[in-house]
Amino acid sequence: MSESALWWIVTGFFVSLEMLSRSAYLFMLALGAAAAAMAASLGAPQATQLIAAFIVGGIGVASLHFHLLKRGRLAHATDFGSELPPVDIGAEVHVDHWESDGTCKVQHKGTVCVGRHFGPHLPSLGKHRIKSVDGPFLVLEQL
Numbered sequence: 001m002s003e004s005a006l007w008w009i010v011t012g013f014f015v016s017l018e019m020l021s022r023s024a025y026l027f028m029l030a031l032g033a034a035a036a037a038m039a040a041s042l043g044a045p046q047a048t049q050l051i052a053a054f055i056v057g058g059i060g061v062a063s064l065h066f067h068l069l070k071r072g073r074l075a076h077a078t079d080f081g082s083e084l085p086p087v088d089i090g091a092e093v094h095v096d097h098w099e100s101d102g103t104c105k106v107q108h109k110g111t112v113c114v115g116r117h118f119g120p121h122l123p124s125l126g127k128h129r130i131k132s133v134d135g136p137f138l139v140l141e142q143l
Helices: 003-021 024-041 046-071
Strands: 092-095 103-108 111-117 126-134 137-142
Touching: 003 024, 003 046, 024 046, 092 103, 092 137, 103 137, 111 126
Parallel strands: 111 137
Antiparallel strands: 092 126, 103 111, 126 137
16 A cells, blocks of 8 residues: 555544544644645655644644634633623513423513523423522522
8 A cells, every 4th residue: 555545544534533523623634644645645755744744734733723722712602791681589580481401581681591490390381580590591490
């Protein structure tokens, strides 16, 4: 088996791992292995192939890493941040519908908030009391 075929197998391995883990770092390593495969198909010695893989893959990983550090942390899809109004613990809210994931949307101080059920029983519709706040969720107990 030729060296370029082995490098293409390594490239496919990195791409398949990237698709499983959704890590762009592995895609950068796959690009490095592809560069080494192209160098091997041009007849470059093995040391040159390794240098090509290191340069393309290493620079790709480093540039992606520094780009992600500069961008900062992404907000979570349920992270309301400053949108969550000051919550009155003990205030009553009305639940019209529970979602399949165990959350509900309730009106509190003119803002739609996401609530979660508290307690050993199954959640039911009707009046609930705000027991606490857990991150972006209002923890609700039935009255």
